Amino acid sequence: MSDNQIRTLGIVAVQHELAMAIGLDLNLERMLQIFMRTCVRRLGLRSIQILFDRSGDDPTIVDGVISIDERIRRISLPRMDRKAPSLALMKSLAYQVEASAVIHQTVGDRHYTAYRMPKVGCAIVERVNNVLDGNVARSLIPVFERLALSCLACIEHQRALNEVAARKQAEAMVVHQSSYDSLTDLPNRLTLYRWLRKSLAAAIRHERYGAVFFIDLDRFKYVNDSFGHGIGDSLLVAFSQRLQDIARAEDTLARVGGDEFILVVNDLGHDATVAESSARVIAERISEIGKTPTNVDGLSIHVSTSVGITLFPRLEETGDLDTQCEALIRHADTAMYHAKEAGRDRYVFFSMDMLNALNRRLQIERELRQALSREEFMLLYQPLVSLHGDIVGAEALLRWNNRTLGFVSPAEFIPVAEEAGLIVGIGMWVIQRACAVVKRVYAPSGASTFRYLSVNVSPRQVWQTNFVEQVAECVRHAGISPSALRLEITESAALDNIDDTIRKIQRLNKVGIGFALDDFGTGYSSLSHLHRLPVSALKIDRSFVTGISRHPENQVIADATIAMATHLQLECIVEGVETQDDVDYFKDRPIHAMQGYFFAKPMSEEAFFELLARGRALSQPRLQA
Structure with a gap:
């Protein structure tokens, strides 16, 4: 066998061993480590480096990859860091080999051979003192081309694995989000x-x-x-x-x-x-x-x-x-x-009693939704009597007679109406009906001492953005004097959203509609906020009035309230007057009116107009409806 044949067989043996080192392994790191170790051993290399380009778009390639610049990443055997003195040379060879399948360069006693790896980058082998034989070098071109194909296959395989993992992670996240609260990560x-x-x-x-x-x-x-x-x-x-x-x-x-x-x-x-x-x-x-x-x-x-x-x-x-x-x-x-x-x-x-109460509440809400259309609501009227015995006003009180439930107390159905969002419509019906009654009061031959009809409004009504416009329109449509309608709001409701409440009261005051603070003294910060509320009257709550002659502590509260109202130039109205003793206590105090069962129970519209027509003096017994 000739020397040429022996050299050829040796080259083929190297080609075969390196190709076998590439193998079919889809783990890029494992495949490259085996290949590079084989190259170092069979080719007598000092080092081998594989430089990847475009790898910024690829999944993580292998451990030990070092970024040389934004384009090139390097893996080497033995491992080298960024400070290796051949770094600039490696970059130069990487860019040069793009135009040729293989190039050589010698620096001192170091001989470098660079191979293009299509669509991957390049491989650079380093020998000391003697250059790689030209025939051997050329014979390795297809080996590194095959290595490039294997690298691409490994990268695509890893990308597919990453996509599957990402999809599973996304699916797990969707499952987690559907089962757990996003803020606290507690179960939903x-x-x-x-x-x-x-x-x-x-x-x-x-x-x-x-x-x-x-x-x-x-x-x-x-x-x-x-x-x-x-x-x-x-x-x-x-x-x-x-x-x-x-x-x-x-x-x-x-x-x-x-x-x-x-x-x-x-x-x-x-x-x-x-x-x-x-x-x-x-x-x-x-x-x-x-x-x-x-x-x-x-x-x-x-x-x-x-x-x-x-x-x-x-x-x-x-x-x-x-x-x-x-x-x-x-x-x-x-x-x-x-x-x-x-x-x-x-x-x-x-307790089961709560369930019964809940069922009752649900039944009330269900019936309330039909109450307006069925015309089940009515207004009763309770007079306000001056110290001289004149009927100077009245309070309109909402009542509900349901075909299924019968008469339902306002204390029971109004909270349900507020919670269910029905109170706004009901409240506007009350104001409209009250305006119609006021118009009748001031008709020719009507009551000469009567000044106003007061109506309770819910805080949810006041919080409506168009509340002022709706009330003003009711007054205008009825053709009555705005001062003949007075709106009552509880102290606690007024303080719940005080700034907005103040603005709306001020706007209605400009129209001529006055406000009274109802149930005064039962709120949680009466004195500190009263001066801010543009009301024209306050009503002392019945809890401080009924039986006042027997309760000195209530006398102190009532007298302080009257003094405060006088100082602030507000009308003071006393609710819950039920006995002659109650009347006697207040008759010498600077109040504007009294209201309670001593004078009259709440009565129907017709009974109220009959009462206006005949009137009664303060000293007389209870007025009968």
């Missing part, structure tokens, strides 16, 4: 129901009690309005973390609304009394969270809680597990609202 309502179902099934199976706690932050809207929604969100996160400190690993804590959380506590024992006692301890711990200020972005915020509690399983509950779970949440929610109505910052256990 959907997940809560699923876990509550398991808890209820286990409680029934093992005959052990659990409890559902419906937790609501008191006056959270005030925090949002005062400090912004960012602070409100931070408060919710901090509060949820403190609730998690209370919950055990086997319990479930979920956020089910803006400021509403539900805690499901399992395994409170076999005995209902013991379970209730344990639930009270947990409720006390929840309440303690509200008593401790929460620091949010440098602010110390106090926020109390209203908590409704129901134990499970309940013997009276029937139906499948889903139905029972819904009932448990509804019961705890009902108990929570009872806690709020009782003054907030407390916990209340659910």
